[in-house]
Amino acid sequence: MEARTHRYEVNGITVVADHRGDPDRTAVVFLHGGGQTRHSWGGSARRLAERGWHTVTIDARGHGDSDWASDYGLRSLAEDVRAVIESLAVRPVLVGASMGGLTSIMLEGELAPGTAEGVVLVDIVPNWSQSGGERIRQFMAERMHDGFASLDEVADAVAAYNPHRPRPDDLEGLKKNLRQRDGRWYWHWDPAFISPAFGAEQQAPSEMTDHDELVRWTERIDVPMMLVRGRTSDVVSEQDAAEFLERHPHVDFVDVTGAGHMVAGDRNDVFTDAVVQFLDRLA
Numbered sequence: 001m002e003a004r005t006h007r008y009e010v011n012g013i014t015v016v017a018d019h020r021g022d023p024d025r026t027a028v029v030f031l032h033g034g035g036q037t038r039h040s041w042g043g044s045a046r047r048l049a050e051r052g053w054h055t056v057t058i059d060a061r062g063h064g065d066s067d068w069a070s071d072y073g074l075r076s077l078a079e080d081v082r083a084v085i086e087s088l089a090v091r092p093v094l095v096g097a098s099m100g101g102l103t104s105i106m107l108e109g110e111l112a113p114g115t116a117e118g119v120v121l122v123d124i125v126p127n128w129s130q131s132g133g134e135r136i137r138q139f140m141a142e143r144m145h146d147g148f149a150s151l152d153e154v155a156d157a158v159a160a161y162n163p164h165r166p167r168p169d170d171l172e173g174l175k176k177n178l179r180q181r182d183g184r185w186y187w188h189w190d191p192a193f194i195s196p197a198f199g200a201e202q203q204a205p206s207e208m209t210d211h212d213e214l215v216r217w218t219e220r221i222d223v224p225m226m227l228v229r230g231r232t233s234d235v236v237s238e239q240d241a242a243e244f245l246e247r248h249p250h251v252d253f254v255d256v257t258g259a260g261h262m263v264a265g266d267r268n269d270v271f272t273d274a275v276v277q278f279l280d281r282l283a
Helices: 038-050 074-085 099-111 130-142 151-161 172-177 191-198 211-220 238-247 268-282
Strands: 004-010 013-020 027-031 054-058 093-097 118-122 178-181 184-187 225-230 252-256
Touching: 004 074, 013 038, 013 074, 027 038, 027 074, 027 099, 038 054, 038 093, 038 172, 038 268, 054 074, 074 099, 093 099, 093 268, 099 118, 099 211, 118 268, 130 151, 130 191, 151 172, 151 184, 172 178, 225 238, 225 268, 238 252, 252 268
Parallel strands: 027 054, 027 093, 093 118, 118 225, 225 252
Antiparallel strands: 004 013, 013 054, 178 184
């Protein structure tokens, strides 16, 4: 199903999103993780749209085709999402991976409660592992300025980071997360994002790393929720998930075998089926 690309002017920047399916139907808004783009959700968004939902995949500020910005704090990320949601006919279900999940918590639990019909957290909980986050930061930063000489180099780097995922034979799909300049390939996100998001050279926004605040905001969420964890994740451990579910016993839980932190990319079939089942229960 072909995507319809929309551009939204939000707080002085342009935020880009792809829409699929009937805009009058219930929307599923997908929010990607740090360093990814809206294309990370392509397979799931197409399948859900074919089943009758209206899917919206958003490039977060500083990522993909959305504008770069000076502020990458959770509140600003959530404000952008709220502006997109205000254009929808009905309240959506939020599906957020990693940074996108934290954005969902901020939006529904703090900034604008009642915005969503449901929330799906993809391999993220308020008490997420700092060591797992640091491994992501190191991967993102390693070739941030130098880039890659070829798509093969990109595929090798991704395979080294995700050794459990088969290296793709067709490398064309990598181009959706890259841009070519002067014959080299670079990740398609603002290098300044590394600093405010992970506390490198600039001051980190407290929202992403303040577990107590994240816990408090999550406790305010009063809509159905589901946690989808990658079983080999180093960002949400088995203990992290257990503690979250003990605090929120009514949250649905799916632990995906053969998946790490990038659940939708590692096992898109299982991930999408879990989201479909959650949406069916809401309906």
